Amino acid sequence: PVTTAPATTAPATTVPNVGSSPGGASAGLWEFTAPALAFDTSGTKFVPGRAVKVTIGGIGGVPADAPGAMVRLMPRNAAAPGYLMLHDCATGPDGTSVLNVQPGRLNVTMTLAALHSGAFCLTSSVAMDLRVYVVGYETDSGAGVQPMVTRRALDTRLSSKMSAGETRSMSPSKLGTPLGSKAVTATVTLLAPEADGAFAIGPCGGTPWIVNYTKGISQVFSAIVRTNDAGVCITSTQAVHVVVDITATWRTSAGALGVVNATRVLDSRPGGVMPSGTTIAAGTPAGATSGQYTVTMLAMGTPSSLFLWNCADGKPVAAVTHAPAWSRTTATVTVDVHGGQLCLATTAPAQVVIDLVAAG
Structure with missing residues (x-):
């Protein structure tokens, strides 16, 4: 999304500062399942x-x-700005974070989580309610992932705002995916919704994921979204402009992407990332060609969008995430890591934290 002129004052940071080292990736293929509730705080x-x-x-x-x-x-119902950490129960938090939260806005994400004896632990920096749904698992057969240079599949600002109750579709050609694909990694930006409402995204004709957003401030979430040969469909209960950016396709002929020990590969604080850009090591195990990252962006006094790409490719037109002024967002991003070097740049100064969660 388009942003305005940069400012220089940094927001308070709410992501942890310590990281671990990645282990080798595991099996790396994925079987998708019907969403099943695995955990609910149930008011506590x-x-x-x-x-x-x-x-x-x-x-x-x-x-x-x-x-x-x-x-x-x-x-x-987050009590204050904060973050959520996902980790091995036996070792405790490792300093990486899976999601930043703020009161009064949409706070959701999807991630790939390493399991230890069938479980993981979550630790929050603030009081909040939480539901966890499982939608797939890692196995030695199933869908792999093919990263792509970030592709803009939809930008309603180029046509018209979605009206309340309207459904729009993104065909496989718009998504940049071949027929037979199982899912896409997507970042969804809801620009200044006119009222509180609900947004649904999923395979056309299938069961969507429904999330709730609030009026006013632009809000971002990311997901591994199921698709089919009809594409991906979206619906909003309130009028809103929507931007959808794609970073990968999931299909049976693609390469493996296995969970690793989460590790921090970038923490730009206090200096931040500038429009001029920077280069970082991908942080993936030797021989990896793809990586799955949790990207947290903390905007300063000006809204900012973040571009992240393999340095061997040209800078993409589409961003992987966007943060309103004085706000923080978290995105799940799949990236080609051939050569081991990633490039990133912002449209205005911002703080960026990147954690690796899977590689293959």
Whole structure:
């Protein structure tokens, strides 16, 4: 999304500062399942700093010995700005974060989570309610991932705002995916919704993921979205402009992407990332060709969009995430890591934190 002139004052940061080192990636192919509720605080909020165990093995058809799971994290009623950490219960938080949250706005994401004895733990820096849904698991057969240079599949500002109740579709050609694809990695930006509402995204004719947004401020979330040969469809209950950017396609002929020990590959604080850009090491194990990252962006006094790409490619036209002024967003991004060097740039100065969660 378009932004305005840069400012220089940095927002308060709410992502942890320590990281670990990645281990070797595991099996790396994925079996998608019908969404199944794995955890719900049920009105008893997280106690800040206290780990909560989430058992995934045995839920929704996930084998007890699955090395990894694909999960939706859906916080609500956050008491203050903060962050959520996903980690091995035996070792405790490793300093990486999976989602930043702010009160009064959409706070959801999807991620690939390493499982230890069928479970992982979540620790929050602030009180919040949370639901966790499992939508897939890692196995030795199924869909792999093919990263792409970030592609803009939809920008309603080029046509007309979505009206309340309207459905729009993105064909496989718009998504940049071949027929037979199982899913796409997508970042969705909702620009200044006119009222509180709900947004649905999923395979056309299939079951969508429905998330709730609030009026006014632009909001961003990302997901591994199921697709089919009809493409991906979206619906909004309120009028809103929508931007959808794609970073990967998931299909059976694509390469493996296995969970690793989460590790921090960039923390730009306090200096930030500038429009002039910077280069970082991908942080993936030797021989990896793709990486899955959690990208947290903390905008300063000016809205900013972030571009992230393999340095061997040209800078893409489409961004991987966007943050309104004095706000923070989290995106799940798939990137080609051939050569081991990633480039990133912003449209206005911003702080950026990147954690690696899977590689293949």
